[in-house]
Amino acid sequence: MHTVTIHARAAASLRTIAGTDAGGRYEQRLAAAREVLQGRSVWHVNSTSAGGGVAELLRSCLGYLVDDGIDTRWMVIDGDPEFFTITKRIHNRLHGVLGDGGPLGDAERRHYDDVTRSNAIDIRRSVRAGDVVVVHDPQPLGLVPVLRSLGATVIWTCHIGADTPSPLVRSAWDFLVPDARAAQAITFTRAAYAWDGLEADRVHVLPPCIDHGSPKNVAIDPERTFAILRAAGLISGLGDGGDATFARSDGTQGRVSHRAQMTQEAPPPSDVPVVVQVSRWDALKDPLGVIRGFFDEPSITGSHLMLAGPMPGTVVDDPEAATVLAEVHELWESLPAPHRGRVHIANLPTDDAEENATIVNALQRHADVVVQKSLAEGFGLTVTEAMWKGRAVVAGRVGGIRDQIEDGVSGILVDPRDLTAFGNAIGSLLADPSLASGLGAAAEHRVRERYLAPQYLGAYLQLFAELA
Numbered sequence: 348m349h350t351v352t353i354h355a356r357a358a359a360s361l362r363t364i365a366g367t368d369a370g371g372r373y374e375q376r377l378a379a380a381r382e383v384l385q386g387r388s389v390w391h392v393n394s395t396s397a398g399g400g401v402a403e404l405l406r407s408c409l410g411y412l413v414d415d416g417i418d419t420r421w422m423v424i425d426g427d428p429e430f431f432t433i434t435k436r437i438h439n440r441l442h443g444v445l446g447d448g449g450p451l452g453d454a455e456r457r458h459y460d461d462v463t464r465s466n467a468i469d470i471r472r473s474v475r476a477g478d479v480v481v482v483h484d485p486q487p488l489g490l491v492p493v494l495r496s497l498g499a500t501v502i503w504t505c506h507i508g509a510d511t512p513s514p515l516v517r518s519a520w521d522f523l524v525p526d527a528r529a530a531q532a533i534t535f536t537r538a539a540y541a542w543d544g545l546e547a548d549r550v551h552v553l554p555p556c557i558d559h560g561s562p563k564n565v566a567i568d569p570e571r572t573f574a575i576l577r578a579a580g581l582i583s584g585l586g587d588g589g590d591a592t593f594a595r596s597d598g599t600q601g602r603v604s605h606r607a608q609m610t611q612e613a614p615p616p617s618d619v620p621v622v623v624q625v626s627r628w629d630a631l632k633d634p635l636g637v638i639r640g641f642f643d644e645p646s647i648t649g650s651h652l653m654l655a656g657p658m659p660g661t662v663v664d665d666p667e668a669a670t671v672l673a674e675v676h677e678l679w680e681s682l683p684a685p686h687r688g689r690v691h692i693a694n695l696p697t698d699d700a701e702e703n704a705t706i707v708n709a710l711q712r713h714a715d716v717v718v719q720k721s722l723a724e725g726f727g728l729t730v731t732e733a734m735w736k737g738r739a740v741v742a743g744r745v746g747g748i749r750d751q752i753e754d755g756v757s758g759i760l761v762d763p764r765d766l767t768a769f770g771n772a773i774g775s776l777l778a779d780p781s782l783a784s785g786l787g788a789a790a791e792h793r794v795r796e797r798y799l800a801p802q803y804l805g806a807y808l809q810l811f812a813e814l815a
């Protein structure tokens with residue numbers, strides 16, 4: 348296992364950003380947790396330090412707790428490619444899809460347990476009796492019984508789930524449930540995701556948040572937005588240069604200097620409307636469906652579509668990314684020439700996580716419409732990020748997204764398998780900017796009320812105080 352350094356982040360803004368009531372509740376929960384946690388560490392354990400929603404959540408929010416006096420640590424498990432193929436299979440099945448179609452039998456169990464045992468050697472050296480450990484998602488779940496035997500208080504947090512538990516979903520539950528039962532508390536992103544076979548009073552619902560103060564979400568003015576996108580090679584026009592700097596979480600200044608790897612005929616001019624989806628290259632984000640749906644709507648004539656994701660191979664627990672991206676490229680090449688010129692596939696630079704976050708931030712702000720046409724989604728952080736920026740979002744009516752967006756009020760929900768409905772929704776927003784800005788304003792309000800760090804961290808602190 349390896350440790351990820353958490354830099355303290357000034358936590359004063361947690362008292363005000365979501366309103367003073369939410370700030371006050373956070374203070375109360377913090378005070379109670381501080382008392383209980385004296386002399387104890389709170390550990391988070393997951394499977395990657397970069398790429399995907401969990402890494403995003405931990406990277407951005409844990410620093411606030413450090414500043415607020417909670418001894419918070421983050422460790423990432425190691426695994427070989429076979430392990431991550433197995434855990435991706437579990438991930439897909441928990442979402443109700445077959446994925447690579449491989450088995451989840453005794454051989455997979457043995458390999459999963461071998462990797463767990465080797466990670467357990469490291470964790471035994473770090474975690475002490477009385478510590479609190481939050482274990483995220485299926486990859487490190489096998490460590491839960493180990494941690495309990497060390498005398499730690501253990502919470503297992505599951506960020507994924509299926510709307511309807513099919514036999515496929517249950518096959519993943521069967522694989523995981525003995526270890527999950529060993530946790531004193533289990534959190535899901537929505538109530539409907541709770542599994543059979545778990546004690547109801549151990550189950551908690553805890554939707555994740557975004558960090559208002561991170562490079563991913565801080566306000567950027569339009570000029571700097573253009574400069575950042577130009578520096579990353581994502582748009583053309585409006586001259587060269589401009590201020591592509593950003594504030595790092597450690598207080599220093601960064602500058603966007605790495606360029607995205609683009610598959611496109613030419614960058615979109617800065618003044619054309621753009622529809623954007625930002626996602627890992629994952630079949631459940633349905634990038635092929637996004638392209639097809641976009642061209643299914645005849646009224647979308649002048650707008651461009653940008654699909655952005657990390658460089659493949661950079662997200663260690665995501666072994667299917669290269670295949671999905673290859674399919675996206677293949678579809679792009681097969682598009683008729685006029686369509687091809689309006690589709691841009693961006694592999695965003697990942698050398699520097701805060702630069703990557705800044706580019707995503709600028710891209711979401713630049714978008715006329717943000718889409719997230721996921722076929723399954725535990726809870727879509729990209730949706731919350733776009734809502735916070737006042738964007739009009741069109742998203743799949745699946746999973747946690749159904750809680751995030753109230754259809755027709757703070758965004759538009761569509762059946763993600765209905766390409767026509769998806770295209771229509773985009774077309775209606777592009778044709779009616781006042782509709783788009785109204786939805787965007789309501790979206791920002793909804794995020795402020797529900798999905799910011801004071802609410803999320805406060806809920807965890809309350810759980811720590813109850814359990815420890």
Ligand code: UDP
Nearest residue numbers: 399400403626627656657695726727728729
């Ligand atoms: N993300 C990013 N760079 C990328 C692609 C995605 O920073 O190139 C971030 C995105 O902004 C979001 C997270 O990765 O914060 C994805 O979280 P989400 O819950 O939407 O999906 P997941 O990847 O966890 O399935």
